[in-house]
Amino acid sequence: MNIQCAKKVLECVISRGCTDFVVCPGARNSPYVELVDRLKGINKYSHFDERGASFFALGKLRANKKPVAVIVTSGTAVAECLPAVIEAYYQEVPLIIISADRPKKLRGSGAPQSIEQAKLLSDHCELCLDLNPNEELTIENWSGRAPLHINTCFDEPLLDEELSDQEIELEKGLFQVEATPLSPGDSEWLKQTYRSLKDPLVIVGGLNSERERSSVYAFLKEQKLPIYAEATSGLRDPRFRLENYIISGEKRLEQLIDSKQCQSVIRIGSVPTVKVWRILEYLDVPVLSLSESPFSGMSHGNHIFARIDQALSVISKIPIPPASNLKFLVAEVRLTEEIEGLYKKYPESEQSLIRKMASEQMRDSLVYLGNSLPIRIWDLVTSDIGSPLVYANRGANGIDGQIASFFGLLNPEKNNYCILGDLTALYDINSLALINQAQASASVVVINNKGGRIFERLFTSKSYLNEHNFEFSKFAEAFGLEYRTIKKQEDIKPSSPSSPCIIEVLPDNQQSRNFWNEYKELFN
DSSP: HHHHHHHHHHHHHHEEEEEEEEEOOOOHHHHHHHHHHHHHEEEEEEEHHHHHHHHHHHHHHHHTTTTTEEEEEEEEHHHHHHHHHHHHHHHHHOOOEEEEOOGGTTTTOTTTOOOOOTTGGGGGOOEEEETTTSSSOOOOTOOOSSSSEEEEOOOSSSSOSOOSOBOOOOOOOOOOOOOOOOOOHHHHHHHHHHOOOOOOEEEEEEOOOOHHHHHHHHHHHHHHHOOOEEGGSTTTSSGOTTTTTTOOOOHHHHHHHHTTSSSEEESSSSSSOSHHHHHHHSSSEEEEEESSSSOOSSSEEHHHHHHHHHHHHHTTOOOOOOOOGGGGGHHHHHHHHHHHHHHHHHHSHHHHHHHHHHHTTTTTTTTEEEEEHHHHHHHHHHTTTTTOOOOOOOOSOOOOOOHHHHHHOOTTSOOEEEEHHHHHHTGGGGGGGGGGTTTTTOEEEEOOOOOOGGGTTTOOGGGGGGGOOOOTHHHHHHTTOOOEESGGGOOOOSSOOSSSSEEOOOOHHHHHHHHHHHHHHHHH
């Protein structure tokens, strides 16, 4: 019955559009391993680390816009999937975890590889199923807007029927999740709330589709408001350029709020990563959120969770006087000139080195940003030069599973770059093994400043830094990757590496500190 149960589970998820499987082989999940080996018309990947495999699947499903299943064995193997499941929950994407388990009668007994795994992921899954081999299975009520966990209990013998080497073909289904339509009641409320806003600042977070980006751009073009577009919005593409973008960085947003030049905030898209969003939690500033995600990102404010294009069409003809808001453009010109001077003054800072790489190497590439400091650097240094569509995880932990997520996202038709800090790279270093299954150009750019330097700007104690002396050439050698190092502007080559590569950026930490300090002073 084990084989038949496993086949039933695979039939079920394939019927919902899942054709990508990441397998972490073990004894207990051998019924799945054997069947997936024989499945026809699917994509199979394999990894020895369940945590990395789950993040790889997360990247893969974001690239392909359809469910991806991770198949794991029993015990703590299931617990290793939790970080990626959390990430998928907040991204609202259809990650599927299929776990094998020992019989239910062993739960609580302390038997080897038997833990209470059926509910381990339940707080961050839309649906959790705990099956004996003879039980019925249906996932028709799974919407795909959050992860699915199917836990299957197998008894001995695990391979309880003989399998031929003949390929197995299962009927494939389609997967589609529609955003919630805007209701008439929400439409009227939205009009009233929008009219009440005074001197708004627009912050655009992540946008997940061309439909969202096009509708947001059309709205922003019509409404002459100050706009800060995060890199993950996709609005830094040259197609979407507007003269009223804020390009002097996130400190400018704080200045506009503090000086009351902007007295309200409109958030469009996913929860912003920019620091001012967290500051707004503690300020008496009206906030209106328009998002297709159900997460407000704060404990107060006014939020609409529905199709962005429908929400924007409701308010697009309601004028908000732009005169006082657009005064910021005069100061913006001066600030950007002064920031340009900092790039020239500190050419070996991480800010200047990443700016040059972005402008000369990465313009038409897929770029993945691996944690909070690279996101902040990228958002600043590419604000005036444009950038491709950029991906990033929400980062519930900050440094978890970033290399694996990047490898899942790879676009075989583009050059692909992941930019991350040294601690982030070390945390997920074994995911470099996945590069052999990626089948695309991939460069992992490690900003190695010998520890978590973002904490230098927050705390005085060195305990936060986790300082080290690791060099990444040895990791490149161990995983058979090309290796490059960048210390100066002259080290940056205009062409992308022809084979999978680690690019180690070794900035002058003092120049980087000086840059941040003088950048901050521009707004005092």
